[in-house]
Amino acid sequence: MEEMRKGPWTEQEDVHLVLYVNLYGDRRWDFIAKVSGLKRTGKSCRLRWVNYLHPGLKHGKMSSYEERRVLELHNKWGNRWSRIARKLPGRTDNEIKNYWRTYMRKKGQEKKRTNLSSPSTSASHDSSYSSSYTVNSKKIKDTNERDFFDTGGLLTKGSLNHAKEIKKGDYTMDEIWKDIVSSDDDAITPVCPTLTSPIWDYCPDSLWITDQEKDTNMIVPTSEPFHSLFGQDGVGFFAG
DNA sequence: AAAGCGCTCAACCGCATGCTG
DNA sequence: CCAGCATGCGGTTGAGCGCTT
Structure with a gap:
């Protein structure tokens, strides 16, 4: 077998990948990995696309x-990163996961500090990030949701019984969460977003693919990394 | 100036799930 | 129904960078 490349992607690889995704869609990753000549696994290609190259990110x-x-959605769904990401236009599960991790660490440190100064009974659970807590031991698939990053592949996923949704009883991180939230603002109420990227300036949720939406037009990105990769040549790149 | 430390984020890994023949 | 393959998801790792000492 041929040796697969690992580690950081080069700009050339990125350009190559985008080209082939444009040609074949973002579904057949093993195929793309093969025909593109990139010495990457399909998995690696997909990840690069989803987390970095996808337009609109x-x-x-x-x-x-x-x-x-x-925070609000994590409170609701736990570590369902991809699901949370679907509700946050332009953000990836990876990004959110990383953010959460950082957030939890920060909170943990804060807590440690406050506990040191004023020990309380709730000090029993460490709020620092841990993978040990579970929302639900089984993964739940929202198969009737169109994949968030799907750029045009056909939607063939079947439907899933939503009754199989999060089993509230398994929500063992709940306590941990409450502990954290209680020290936060009283309620997390979404406000009208003020997004920095001009792409999302108007009604971002409708631009980003959400649960209910079907196909959507490809958005030509106006931000990095695409502009650096394609410049004006990028125009029409995702047309078909 | 440089060594140490902590943080961020891209990328990998393993497992779960879905799809197809 | 089942096996094999492809894809998706969540957890984890480590390189690189900035800040502190």
């Missing part, structure tokens, strides 16, 4: 609205 710091939304 926002890069950079999360807005306070997004931060609040993450």
Whole structure:
């Protein structure tokens, strides 16, 4: 077998990948990996696309609205990162996961500090990030949701019984969460977003693919990394 | 100036799930 | 129904960078 490349992607690889995704869609990753000549696995190609190259992705710091939304949705769904990401236009599950991790660490540290100064009974659970808590031991698939990053592949996923949704009883992180939230603002109420990227300036939720939406037009990105990759040549790149 | 430390984020891994023949 | 393959998801890792000492 041929040796597969690993590690950071080069700009050339990115250009190559985008080209082939444009040609074949973002579904057949093994195929794309093969025909593109990139010495990457399909998995790696998909990840690169989804987390970095996909048009419409926002890069950079999360807005306070997004931060609040993450907290709110995490409170609701737990570590269902991809699901949370679907509600945050331009953000990836990876990004949100990383944000959450950072957030939890920060909270943990804060808590440690406050506990040191004023020990309380709730000090029993460490609020620092841990993978040990579970929302639900089984993964739940929203198969009737169109994949968030799908750029045009056919939707063939079947439907799933929503009754199989999160089993509230397994929500063991709930306590941990409450502990954290209680020290936060009283309620996390989404406010009208003030998004930095001009792409999302108007009604971002309708631009980003949400649960209910079907196909959507490809949005030609106006931000990095696409402009650096394609410049004006990028125009019409995603047309067909 | 440089060594140490902590943080961020891209990328990998393993497992679960879905699809197809 | 089942097996094999492709894709998706969540957890984890590590390189690189900035800040502190």
